Amino acid sequence: MGKVQIYTDGAAKGNPDGPGGYGVILQYTDRSGNLFEKTISEGYERTTNNRMELMAAIAGLEALNRPCEVELYSDSRYLTDAFNQGWIDNWILNGWKRGKSGPVKNIDLWERLLEAKSRHRVQFIWVKGHAGHPQNERCDRLAVAAAEGDSLLVDEGAEEAG
Numbered sequence: 001m002g003k004v005q006i007y008t009d010g011a012a013k014g015n016p017d018g019p020g021g022y023g024v025i026l027q028y029t030d031r032s033g034n035l036f037e038k039t040i041s042e043g044y045e046r047t048t049n050n051r052m053e054l055m056a057a058i059a060g061l062e063a064l065n066r067p068c069e070v071e072l073y074s075d076s077r078y079l080t081d082a083f084n085q086g087w088i089d090n091w092i093l094n095g096w097k098r099g100k101s102g103p104v105k106n107i108d109l110w111e112r113l114l115e116a117k118s119r120h121r122v123q124f125i126w127v128k129g130h131a132g133h134p135q136n137e138r139c140d141r142l143a144v145a146a147a148e149g150d151s152l153l154v155d156e157g158a159e160e161a162g
Contacts (some may be wrong), residue, residue, distance in 0.1 A: 004028050006060035006072045008079075009129070009139035010052025011147050019152055020047040022056035023142025025135050026063060038063065039138075043146035047155040052143065053079050054109040061116035070122045075129030075136055083124045088114070108157040 005027045012020030021043035028036045040059050044052070053076035060072065074080055082088045088110065091097070096104045104110065127133045129140070 002028060002066065002068045004064065004068045004070050005135075006057070006070055007135035007139050008053070008056035008060055008072065008074045008076075009136060009143045010049055010054070010056050010076065011140065011143035012047055012049040012052055013147055015048045015050075016158055017046055019147045020044050020049065020052040020155075021143045021146025021149070022052045022059065023139035023144075023146065024056050024060040024063070025139055025142075026060055027135075039142060041142040041146040043149045043152045044155040044158070045152040047158045050076070050078050051106055051109060051155060051158065052147075054106060054113055056139070056143070058109065058113050058116050061113070061120060061122070064120065067119045068121075070120050071125055072122055073125045073127050073133075073135065075127050075133075077126060080124040080126040082110075083122075084126075106157065 007025040008022065010020065010022045012018050021041060024040040026038045030036065040063060053074060057072060057074065057079055061070070091104045096107050098104055127136050129136060
């Protein structure tokens with residue numbers, strides 16, 4: 001099973017009405033020590049920061065063409081804590097409800113993320129955003145550029161996420 005590092009970030013220019021984008025860097029080192037890297041980014045007309053954080057993780061995992069051991073780095077506690085603190089397991093057990101605070105937001109993306117993650121062994125690692133982490137800073141630039149791009153996609157789930 002190959003080992004891959006995926007760095008992710010999402011950005012939105014105002015929740016939930018602003019445009020947003022995500023940026024991803026995938027890195028893989030082969031047995032000879034050669035580093036391979038791929039970047040992915042897309043922008044959306046109307047979305048939220050949390051949706052873009054999830055989309056970044058989804059895009060990174062969906063880009064893998066075989067099962068891998070993945071270290072997925074994100075500055076989103078929303079994303080990393082959902083897995084590291086067991087929130088997602090509780091949400092699923094409770095029918096995607098968070099108790100008294102109502103239904104979980106972004107169920108469409110959580111389900112897509114679980115599907116994308118299912119083939120891999122994924123470790124979610126939180127990094128502090130805007131703190132000089134080189135790959136996180138690059139992902140942020142990719143996400144912001146995507147949000148400011150001319151060919152923005154429509155985020156069909158943004159209505160329910162708002």
